[in-house]
Amino acid sequence: MNDNAAALAQARRLVAAARRLTISTGAGVSAESGIPTFRDALTGLWANYDPQALATEEGFRADPSLVWDWYATRRERIAAAAPNAAHRAIARRQLAGGADVLLITQNVDGLHRRALEEAISASTSAPDAAAITHARESIVELHGNILRVRCLQGCGPPPPGWESDSRSPPRCERCGSPLRPDVVWFGELLPEHALARAHAAAGECDLMLVVGTSGQVYPAAQLPFIARERGVPVIAINPEPTPIDEVATVVLRGAAGAMLPPLLA
Ligand code: BV8
Numbered sequence: 162m163n164d165n166a167a168a169l170a171q172a173r174r175l176v177a178a179a180r181r182l183t184i185s186t187g188a189g190v191s192a193e194s195g196i197p198t199f200r201d202a203l204t205g206l207w208a209n210y211d212p213q214a215l216a217t218e219e220g221f222r223a224d225p226s227l228v229w230d231w232y233a234t235r236r237e238r239i240a241a242a243a244p245n246a247a248h249r250a251i252a253r254r255q256l257a258g259g260a261d262v263l264l265i266t267q268n269v270d271g272l273h274r275r276a277l278e279e280a281i282s283a284s285t286s287a288p289d290a291a292a293i294t295h296a297r298e299s300i301v302e303l304h305g306n307i308l309r310v311r312c313l314q315g316c317g318p319p320p321p322g323w324e325s326d327s328r329s330p331p332r333c334e335r336c337g338s339p340l341r342p343d344v345v346w347f348g349e350l351l352p353e354h355a356l357a358r359a360h361a362a363a364g365e366c367d368l369m370l371v372v373g374t375s376g377q378v379y380p381a382a383q384l385p386f387i388a389r390e391r392g393v394p395v396i397a398i399n400p401e402p403t404p405i406d407e408v409a410t411v412v413l414r415g416a417a418g419a420m421l422p423p424l425l426a
Contacts, residue, residue, distance in 0.1 A: 165414060168413055169424065178367075183262075183265060183362040183384075184262060185372070185381070188267070190248065190251075191248075192416075193418040194245045195241075232344075246419075247372065249279070249280065256277075256280055256296055263362040266300065303359055304345040305343045310323055310341060313339045314338040363384045368393060368395075373398065395409045397411070398420045
């Protein structure tokens, strides 16, 4: 048996034995949907900009139209994209019962939610309403969601909608400030509730699956280390080596879309 086949067999045994499975995903899970990861070379206009400079409040205040346009371009790509085999394998697992699944994602593209809704609609075994509600509530978007906006001044709740085709930020109807993407920028605190749920998931799971993340961005990158310190097995899936391999019980060297369907079937 080659290394990956042996690793997959070991990982499948761990998944079969798990009762509280936490899955932590990064941009690599959306790569096969055509959504560029952060470390991919940014194409076109963005080739000259560092996402860690654009994805900041300072970057937005310095040039609101440039940053708003970057997010508008990303929203357009996401609208044209579809969940891939990795998202679908996770969504099926969320509905399958057996292990309780908590999905913690760094991704802001909403593709896990779309995959879950598609799995619910396509499900022939009609999961019961409680399982569907539980699955929908078990997706934690650590860094927000690019499809939502909020007032830059935070004067009130996010508006229900906005002119999405504007190439510069629309204004808040209450206070006139620019609207901003409802995502967590570098240098900003994560939503307290989301971070608390992620830490609880790492502290209570009996297996952690980490997929498609370079493990560079904190505090998300901390999660597998928290699990490992508790003696909980960690499975890492990535075509490239990352710091997470240091704490992984099993490393599946490959694409999420290829590895997750056989692992989670
Ligand atoms: C915070 C939303 C308190 C916006 C994002 C020094 C040391 C440690 C930490 C810090 C430090 N200085 C500053 C910090 C804190 C900072 C941080 O971690 N910086 C890093 C860069 C060092 N963190 C923060 O600011 C966080 N807030 O800590 O508040 C604080 C404040 C100030 C100072 C200290 C503390 C907020 C972080 C959230 C930022 N917002 N997104 C937007 O999207 O526009 S982050 C964004 O980038 C993503 O959400 C994601 O988190 C990250 C990208 O990481 P990945 O998802 O891993 O993607 P990446 O491209 O890196 O890698 C893709 C991987 O996929 C690769 O490994 C590749 O091999 C693999 N892959 C490719 N194809 C596939 C695949 N895998 C599987 N299948 C495939 N097909």
